[in-house]
Amino acid sequence: MSGSCALALILAALVLGTFSSAVFLWEWVVGAPTPLSALILLIGITGVFIKVFLVLKRRIPLLQVASVRHWVFHLLPAACMVIGLICSGIAVVRQARQEPNGEWDAFAVWNLHARFLYRGSEGAWKGIFAPVTWSNGGYPLLLPGLVNGAWTLVGDERPIIPAMLAIAFGALSIGIVWSGVSALARDERGWLSALVLLATPSFLYLFPDQTADIPIALYMLATMALLQFAEAWREVRRPMLVLAGLSAGFAAWTKDEGLLFVVAVLGSHLVTLALLRYWRDLRTNLTMIGLGLAPILALLISFKIFLIPGNNPVQTIGHASSAGRYWEILLGFYDAAKGFGGTWQGGIHPILLLGLFLLLYARPLRNLRPMSISLALVVPAMFGGYFLVYLFSSEGNLHDYIGGTLNRLCIQLWPASVFMLATGLLPTSTATANEIQ
Amino acid sequence: MSALLPTNGEYLIVSVLFAVYLALRLNIVPRIGGRRNSEIFLLVFLCGAISVNIGVHYRTVQRGYSRDKVLYAETLRSLSQVLPEGTRVGYVSDIKRSDRNAWLVRYFGTKYAVAPWVLEEGTVPNWVIVNAAVYDPRLIPDGMVLVRDFGEGLRLFRRKEE
Numbered sequence A: 001m002s003g004s005c006a007l008a009l010i011l012a013a014l015v016l017g018t019f020s021s022a023v024f025l026w027e028w029v030v031g032a033p034t035p036l037s038a039l040i041l042l043i044g045i046t047g048v049f050i051k052v053f054l055v056l057k058r059r060i061p062l063l064q065v066a067s068v069r070h071w072v073f074h075l076l077p078a079a080c081m082v083i084g085l086i087c088s089g090i091a092v093v094r095q096a097r098q099e100p101n102g103e104w105d106a107f108a109v110w111n112l113h114a115r116f117l118y119r120g121s122e123g124a125w126k127g128i129f130a131p132v133t134w135s136n137g138g139y140p141l142l143l144p145g146l147v148n149g150a151w152t153l154v155g156d157e158r159p160i161i162p163a164m165l166a167i168a169f170g171a172l173s174i175g176i177v178w179s180g181v182s183a184l185a186r187d188e189r190g191w192l193s194a195l196v197l198l199a200t201p202s203f204l205y206l207f208p209d210q211t212a213d214i215p216i217a218l219y220m221l222a223t224m225a226l227l228q229f230a231e232a233w234r235e236v237r238r239p240m241l242v243l244a245g246l247s248a249g250f251a252a253w254t255k256d257e258g259l260l261f262v263v264a265v266l267g268s269h270l271v272t273l274a275l276l277r278y279w280r281d282l283r284t285n286l287t288m289i290g291l292g293l294a295p296i297l298a299l300l301i302s303f304k305i306f307l308i309p310g311n312n313p314v315q316t317i318g319h320a321s322s323a324g325r326y327w328e329i330l331l332g333f334y335d336a337a338k339g340f341g342g343t344w345q346g347g348i349h350p351i352l353l354l355g356l357f358l359l360l361y362a363r364p365l366r367n368l369r370p371m372s373i374s375l376a377l378v379v380p381a382m383f384g385g386y387f388l389v390y391l392f393s394s395e396g397n398l399h400d401y402i403g404g405t406l407n408r409l410c411i412q413l414w415p416a417s418v419f420m421l422a423t424g425l426l427p428t429s430t431a432t433a434n435e436i437q
Numbered sequence B: 001m002s003a004l005l006p007t008n009g010e011y012l013i014v015s016v017l018f019a020v021y022l023a024l025r026l027n028i029v030p031r032i033g034g035r036r037n038s039e040i041f042l043l044v045f046l047c048g049a050i051s052v053n054i055g056v057h058y059r060t061v062q063r064g065y066s067r068d069k070v071l072y073a074e075t076l077r078s079l080s081q082v083l084p085e086g087t088r089v090g091y092v093s094d095i096k097r098s099d100r101n102a103w104l105v106r107y108f109g110t111k112y113a114v115a116p117w118v119l120e121e122g123t124v125p126n127w128v129i130v131n132a133a134v135y136d137p138r139l140i141p142d143g144m145v146l147v148r149d150f151g152e153g154l155r156l157f158r159r160k161e162e
Helices: A002-029 A035-059 A071-098 A106-119 A124-129 A142-154 A160-185 A189-198 A201-206 A213-232 A234-254 A257-273 A279-307 A321-338 A348-363 A369-393 A397-422 B007-027 B035-064 B072-083 B100-114
Strands: B087-091 B118-121 B127-133 B144-151 B154-159
Touching: A002 A035, A002 A142, A002 A160, A002 A213, A002 A234, A002 A279, A035 A142, A035 A234, A071 A160, A071 A189, A071 A201, A071 B035, A106 A124, A106 A142, A106 A160, A106 B100, A142 A160, A142 A234, A160 A189, A160 A213, A160 A397, A160 B072, A189 B035, A201 A397, A201 B035, A213 A234, A213 A257, A213 A369, A213 A397, A234 A257, A234 A279, A257 A279, A257 A369, A257 B007, A321 A369, A321 A397, A348 A397, A348 B035, A369 A397, B007 B035, B072 B100, B072 B144, B072 B154, B087 B100, B100 B118, B100 B127
Parallel strands: B087 B118, B087 B127
Antiparallel strands: B127 B154, B144 B154
16 A cells, blocks of 8 residues: 555656656747647646556555554554644645745746746747856756746746645655655554654755755655665566656756766666676666666756756866865865754754664664665765865855755755665565564 | 754753663663563654654744745736846846845846846846835936836836937
8 A cells, every 4th residue: 555655656756757847848849838738748647657657556566564563653653643744734834825935046046947938938938048147047947847837737827836836845755755664664664754854844944945955855765765666576676767767867857966866876776786796687777777867868968968058067176185175065064964954953853863763673784685785875975976066166155155055955865865764774575574573 | 153062952851861761771670671661662752852843843934934035026026017028138236245135135036027038237238127225316327218116116227219
């Protein structure tokens, strides 16, 4: 049941990504889509994904709940989840009403680009890429494309639409963590993993902000979840890997750090399977992931080549020999770690909550699966990448630059990290009930 | 300078509860200790800690979680409706860039309103928006005429036809 639910939620996220990409491609190649053409696209894409869901659902193994713990373990997390969802839901909606236009970046970048796409028929949308003050024209267009698609569908530029989409992305993240962990672990830890997300105030503050941080977090999470499913459910391994590639592609089409994520996922997979000498799996996995990734990567590369001016992530190599720069970056990472979760001045740090969660479920690690090792490497690889970006950045005030960006980068990785720790490094559905206990 | 360790009371309570958990886990008091009871205690402890954070988020938003920005949405909408077909519109403001928040609110609010026009700082384009807290005619060069004053410091000018 939770396996099908997780798959349905992930496919819903992929429908949004595919619809956004299709609407953008339509606008670029054919011209501004009409409400009818947008509706046809949406119905077609949803139909294809429903078919995929029905085919995969039949092949997902049905596993019984394995937990034989005390009844408190069944009741308390579920009760907390209900209360948590109500309180957080009220707070998120209230914040969305306080900030109907979202946070700075929403109307300075993401919804601005959506307006260019929606209002700029006959090529005027390319004004996004005009080199004027803080245009950020090089940002990928999944979120603006989706908002544009939704506005086109309803035939009006309603501010509530980006707000609702933003909340939907957040809700999907929580739902995927709950159902995905429940499906693999077959016990109550799915509830607790989702609760750890709900107990991260800075994650929830980002929902109504209408920026791309929560959408990219969703696609990173979906990629990790699909890769875990591919390993746990051998019956659907290949289609799950293709979908994981597609999801990773959407992460790259949402924000530039998504490209780093693609490199981290492929690189960690390559290194792990090569070191373990699983050559056959390596070839199959990379081919399948590549199949899903290719169309979105092609769109992204075309976008970068034909529409936007060059944007080299290595802005300067002058700082690479400066020891002070390394120290400043490390201090920035330390500050970000402290401030992560928004609980320093009240509440409990989410990493501490995750520690308690692991204490409750961790068992001696036996027979770690290659996919788990590979996924465990993704997060450190991402942080390594961020470190290099800061090192090669030409920003004068590095302290402010890191302070303004790293917290959000950490939040982007948070749902995927919680999922990975709850499923990857603990005995899961491939283990017997006794092993889980 | 931020503190090295958090100073809020929650961490003291967490430390005490963690010590209780360890005492149960190590079975220091055999009557109430042991693995099963310690796990139940840890679960209740974790759910309690989670509830504290959910409460922190709820109370913060209740107090008003907004970030000092007003978009003058209606006024800006009227401005976007008056602009004719075109590509670039100039932008002038009396607010210094050093007053970062005030400058950003007005600049990005205007930019968002007039899209797909590209907002260009200065008075080179034929149409120019003045978004000023206190209007000073010297902001606009000779040869431009006022098209409309929208209020809230927002004015639209266009170059006189020669």
